[in-house]
Amino acid sequence: MSVVLSFLISFAPVVQWWFAINGLVEMLIFMQLSMVMVWKYMNTENSVQRIPYVVVIMICAGGYILTMYPAWQISLAYVLLGIFVWIIWENYKKFHIKNKRYTYYNYCSNIYNFDTGIDILEIKRDNPAFN
Numbered sequence: 199m200s201v202v203l204s205f206l207i208s209f210a211p212v213v214q215w216w217f218a219i220n221g222l223v224e225m226l227i228f229m230q231l232s233m234v235m236v237w238k239y240m241n242t243e244n245s246v247q248r249i250p251y252v253v254v255i256m257i258c259a260g261g262y263i264l265t266m267y268p269a270w271q272i273s274l275a276y277v278l279l280g281i282f283v284w285i286i287w288e289n290y291k292k293f294h295i296k297n298k299r300y301t302y303y304n305y306c307s308n309i310y311n312f313d314t315g316i317d318i319l320e321i322k323r324d325n326p327a328f329n
Contacts, residue, residue, distance in 0.1 A: 221265035228265075229278050232258035236282060240289040 207213065207226070216222040232255050239251040265271060286293075 220267040220270070222267070222270050225262055225265050225267070225270055225274055228258040228262040229274055232262070233278070233281055233285065237285050237289070240285060240293045 213223055213226070235251045235254045235258070239248055239255070242248050242251070262271070
């Protein structure tokens, strides 16, 4: 069934028409790969095995954002958000995060936020338009 669906998507008229023109095909690839990685992330218990899934999700998010064709990007983002909500809804009871991981995620998030704040302050200090 999934092979048939992959052929239907690959040979759909919209994919063939917009292939290599504005990044629609790349957005579809990034979107579908990120959905698979979120599902795998939610169904994996080992935190070491989750690292590649997060890296691929980040690469897909960056590629999706940098495609920069809003006509397709916004509508596909709504579809992607709905599917992510469905994946989380279906796998919520099986998904476990240990307190240790929460602490690690919060630590990394705080470092990122602190670094971003310092960068913003440096930009304001060095740029006369902000003074």
